[in-house]
Amino acid sequence: MTFRTRLLFIFTVAVVASVGLVEWLVSASTRERFERLETQRSDALVAQFRGEYERRGQEVARAVNGIAASDTVVNIAAATDYSSFYTDASSLAAAHSLDLLELVAADGSIISSAEWPARFGYKEDWITRRSDAASADWKTRGAFLRREELPDGVTLALEAVGIATAGDRVIYVAGGERLDRAFLSTLALPTGMRAMLYRNLQPQFTPSELIGGTDAAPLRPLIERVVREKREASGIVGAGAAAETVHALPLTGLDDNLLGVLLVASSRRELVEMEAFLLRLGIIFASAGILLGIVLAWWATARITRPVKRLAESARKVAAGNWSATVEIATKDEIGQLALAFNRMTHELVEQRERLVQSERVAAWRELARRLAHELKNPLFPLQITVENMRRAREQYPEQFDEVFREGASTLLAELANLKQIISRFSDFAKMPAPAMQQVQLNDLALETVKLFAPQLSQANIAVRTELDPHLRPIMADPEQLARVLRNLTLNAIDAMPHGGALTIRTMPHESGVRLEVADTGQGLTPEECERLFTPYYTTKTHGTGLGLAIVQSVVSDHHGRISVVSEPGKGSSFRIDLS
Amino acid sequence: MWLRYLAGSIAALMLARCAGAATRPRYGGILRVELHAPFESSDPPQSGPGMADLSHSFSMTVWEGGRRAVFAADENAAGGRPFLDSIEIQLARPLRDQALDLETGRADLVELGPNEIRRAPAGRKTWSSQPVRIVALVFSPHVEDARIREALALAVDRATIWSVLLQRQGEVSAALLPQWISGYAFVFPAAADLSRARSLAAGARPLTLGVTDPALRTIAERISLNARDAGIPLTIAAPGASADVQLTEARVSSSDAARSFAALCAAFGLSEPSHADTQEGLYAAERALLDEHRIIPLVHLPDVYGVSPRVKGGPGITPLGEWRFGDLWIEAPRP
Numbered sequence: 003m004t005f006r007t008r009l010l011f012i013f014t015v016a017v018v019a020s021v022g023l024v025e026w027l028v029s030a031s032t033r034e035r036f037e038r039l040e041t042q043r044s045d046a047l048v049a050q051f052r053g054e055y056e057r058r059g060q061e062v063a064r065a066v067n068g069i070a071a072s073d074t075v076v077n078i079a080a081a082t083d084y085s086s087f088y089t090d091a092s093s094l095a096a097a098h099s100l101d102l103l104e105l106v107a108a109d110g111s112i113i114s115s116a117e118w119p120a121r122f123g124y125k126e127d128w129i130t131r132r133s134d135a136a137s138a139d140w141k142t143r144g145a146f147l148r149r150e151e152l153p154d155g156v157t158l159a160l161e162a163v164g165i166a167t168a169g170d171r172v173i174y175v176a177g178g179e180r181l182d183r184a185f186l187s188t189l190a191l192p193t194g195m196r197a198m199l200y201r202n203l204q205p206q207f208t209p210s211e212l213i214g215g216t217d218a219a220p221l222r223p224l225i226e227r228v229v230r231e232k233r234e235a236s237g238i239v240g241a242g243a244a245a246e247t248v249h250a251l252p253l254t255g256l257d258d259n260l261l262g263v264l265l266v267a268s269s270r271r272e273l274v275e276m277e278a279f280l281l282r283l284g285i286i287f288a289s290a291g292i293l294l295g296i297v298l299a300w301w302a303t304a305r306i307t308r309p310v311k312r313l314a315e316s317a318r319k320v321a322a323g324n325w326s327a328t329v330e331i332a333t334k335d336e337i338g339q340l341a342l343a344f345n346r347m348t349h350e351l352v353e354q355r356e357r358l359v360q361s362e363r364v365a366a367w368r369e370l371a372r373r374l375a376h377e378l379k380n381p382l383f384p385l386q387i388t389v390e391n392m393r394r395a396r397e398q399y400p401e402q403f404d405e406v407f408r409e410g411a412s413t414l415l416a417e418l419a420n421l422k423q424i425i426s427r428f429s430d431f432a433k434m435p436a437p438a439m440q441q442v443q444l445n446d447l448a449l450e451t452v453k454l455f456a457p458q459l460s461q462a463n464i465a466v467r468t469e470l471d472p473h474l475r476p477i478m479a480d481p482e483q484l485a486r487v488l489r490n491l492t493l494n495a496i497d498a499m500p501h502g503g504a505l506t507i508r509t510m511p512h513e514s515g516v517r518l519e520v521a522d523t524g525q526g527l528t529p530e531e532c533e534r535l536f537t538p539y540y541t542t543k544t545h546g547t548g549l550g551l552a553i554v555q556s557v558v559s560d561h562h563g564r565i566s567v568v569s570e571p572g573k574g575s576s577f578r579i580d581l582s
Numbered sequence: 583m584w585l586r587y588l589a590g591s592i593a594a595l596m597l598a599r600c601a602g603a604a605t606r607p608r609y610g611g612i613l614r615v616e617l618h619a620p621f622e623s624s625d626p627p628q629s630g631p632g633m634a635d636l637s638h639s640f641s642m643t644v645w646e647g648g649r650r651a652v653f654a655a656d657e658n659a660a661g662g663r664p665f666l667d668s669i670e671i672q673l674a675r676p677l678r679d680q681a682l683d684l685e686t687g688r689a690d691l692v693e694l695g696p697n698e699i700r701r702a703p704a705g706r707k708t709w710s711s712q713p714v715r716i717v718a719l720v721f722s723p724h725v726e727d728a729r730i731r732e733a734l735a736l737a738v739d740r741a742t743i744w745s746v747l748l749q750r751q752g753e754v755s756a757a758l759l760p761q762w763i764s765g766y767a768f769v770f771p772a773a774a775d776l777s778r779a780r781s782l783a784a785g786a787r788p789l790t791l792g793v794t795d796p797a798l799r800t801i802a803e804r805i806s807l808n809a810r811d812a813g814i815p816l817t818i819a820a821p822g823a824s825a826d827v828q829l830t831e832a833r834v835s836s837s838d839a840a841r842s843f844a845a846l847c848a849a850f851g852l853s854e855p856s857h858a859d860t861q862e863g864l865y866a867a868e869r870a871l872l873d874e875h876r877i878i879p880l881v882h883l884p885d886v887y888g889v890s891p892r893v894k895g896g897p898g899i900t901p902l903g904e905w906r907f908g909d910l911w912i913e914a915p916r917p
Contacts, residue, residue: 085745
């Protein structure tokens with residue numbers, strides 16, 4: 003991963019995290035605010051519903067008292083035989099829009115029942131019993147909830163009781179409205195609100211007792227909680243846009259028995275839609291913010307990494323050998339300072355290298371001069387002695403001059419030939435030819451070299467060991483130059499083992515190419531010697547020009563190969579050549 | 583003074599003319615009758631009291647089942663042409679509406695139910711037959727437990743049903759044949775015995791009570807309450823559903839006790855009783871039948887009609903409730 007990619011990733015993560023955090027905070031605070039508003043709205047609606055419920059109770063009480071005060075009922079109260087009035091409750095109830103109406107005699111027996119005409123004569127003891135601590139008296143309550151038995155089952159009713167008197171005769175008028183779907187539908191409720199009634203008339207939760215709702219199952223926990231605790235509760239029922247905030251109000255009867263649970267459901271559709279809208283809006287803005295952030299991060303990372311990239315490019319150039327590479331950065335920040343330091347460093351490196359090259363050149367010239375002087379001095383001295391002998395023989399022994407001249411002339415020719423050879427060797431190094439590449443089997447070259455040097459090795463008491471890989475693949479190389487490399491390395495090994503030893507020549511596959519290894523068991527080399535071993539004209543021997551290994555390195559280099567030496571004083575040396 | 587005399591003479595003359603018109607039959611006029619039975623068949627009833635009785639003196643000219651029927655006077659009737667020109671009968675008319683129509687003069691002859699009789703104004707002219715309609719509970723053959731059947735018979739409070747729901751119309755009876763026919767109906771005890779009913783009903787399975795006539799619905803509900811008090815879970819079956827017990831009504835078709843007994847048994851779907859020539863034999867047969875408690879007679883009811891004051895020549899029904907409209911006439915409208 004590049005520095006720029008990493009930087010872009012960090013910036014992107016930072017932007018996404020920041021935008022996400024802001025979005026979450028905004029959404030959470032907005033939702034909390036809307037929830038509070040929704041709660042206030044629901045509370046207001048529930049209060050409104052309570053008012054409506056109480057108003058209906060007052061209407062019922064008013065209607066019942068109106069019936070009790072009517073002439074019809076007063077006449078009934080005045081009658082001595084009630085049997086002829088058993089159907090009157092029905093017409094009275096219909097006239098006053100009541101679902102339930104009973105005319106009850108002073109002894110509690112039913113004179114007439116609108117909801118159950120056949121029940122005349124049966125007792126309604128709850129009307130005539132005296133109030134005590136355990137049961138609330140209907141006289142103290144306007145309208146109240148009551149469980150009413152009907153021919154077709156049980157129902158809940160909002161009832162009131164009135165008293166009709168005719169002289170000293172009294173009858174009671176108990177009437178009310180059934181709390182059923184029709185009752186709920188007549189309640190004036192705001193839009194988005196609905197009322198349901200759970201009639202707690204069975205010992206256990208009975209879904210069919212829910213009026214005004216289609217599915218009782220989601221409401222069951224709330225209803226059971228209210229039934230258990232006998233106090234108000236609220237909760238959210240459903241999910242998504244269909245969710246509702248449901249307030250459950252316990253409805254108790256005269257004996258404080260929980261007869262029903264009124265469920266006022268307020269739709270959360272608007273809230274959910276608002277939240278969804280805010281979420282969508284948030285996602286859009288967050289996406290835009292993140293996109294913008296990424297673009298800005300892209301631009302910023304490009305701006306930040308551009309000088310670093312230039313620095314890296316320049317460093318790569320320096321590594322590749324272009325020491326004159328510099329970085330053009332105009333800023334004065336840390337990157338600018340770094341670029342300045344880099345430029346200064348490359349500048350100093352160039353200067354140092356030039357100084358080094360110059361000093362090495364001087365040293366090389368000195369070495370060359372020293373070597374030339376050394377090499378030339380040896381033949382020059384016999385030349386000088388021979389010429390002086392010839393001159394002395396002509397002056398002092400003319401009769402022997404011819405013989406001396408002859409011997410002197412042959413000596414001079416021999417030494418001149420020696421000088422010529424020395425010069426030729428230097429000349430050869432100076433003009434190394436370009437390799438003529440062809441397919442070469444390295445094993446063959448190794449065997450030829452061993453064969454060439456066999457007498458010499460035998461004479462030097464050196465054992466030869468060849469470890470050649472029979473499956474070694476041929477390589478592209480100049481066979482003449484590689485043979486020369488092998489000869490030079492073999493000669494070096496012979497020189498390194500004046501008292502005999504072992505010479506090992508190995509070939510093996512190495513990485514994608516081949517490896518040639520020439521190892522001796524000679525005296526070995528110090529690390530310093532190893533470092534300078536391939537320097538031209540450097541030699542550890544008392545004879546030689548110091549060009550042998552330099553030529554080897556030059557050939558290997560021309561073949562794009564690599565030569566290295568592994569050596570330890572006293573344990574011999576091993577030259578490794580890797581070719582591809 | 584002479585003016586007062588003249589006025590008095592004219593008034594006396596007019597009164598004399600009116601009295602003569604009220605008492606003397608006259609031809610012509612339409613008798614407007616209303617019935618609560620719908621008679622939705624394609625043909626008019628051919629037997630039983632009511633429209634079938636008109637065939638002696640009238641011939642049917644219009645029949646709209648469920649709506650109305652029109653009968654015209656038969657010029658060649660055996661007993662001579664009836665006074666009335668025609669009779670228009672409105673069918674499926676609720677009892678309450680019939681009473682209102684009679685009050686407002688839109689009908690001349692209407693049926694009166696118990697509540698209508700109670701509400702009828704004082705002096706209202708009515709025709710009443712003998713108790714000819716027997717209201718009874720009839721058990722389905724699959725209710726085999728005689729103890730449960732007896733328990734229900736003992737649980738029913740006939741007296742309250744009669745005094746309140748029927749407004750003391752007819753008579754309470756635990757016998758099948760009415761007292762006026764058999765003479766021994768009072769021997770069968772009609773009083774409720776709730777404690778004995780409870781002991782007999784111990785462990786009773788739920789029963790259903792069927793009622794076909796909506797007019798009997800309230801009686802059925804009361805019986806259901808009585809049964810519940812005795813520990814018999816008795817619920818009213820939905821219309822059309824089969825029931826364990828049926829609250830139903832049948833008519834006495836003859837004043838002959840033996841024939842009536844046989845006809846009632848057939849009408850209630852009971853097995854044919856053994857033939858009895860004597861009153862003792864008939865009593866034994868009825869006793870044997872009622873001891874099985876397959877049928878629980880409750881009340882015997884008369885046919886009661888409200889009659890407009892302009893209908894003269896009545897009563898137009900026999901003790902068995904048969905229509906005899908041949909001798910009726912309509913009072914001429916006053917000038």
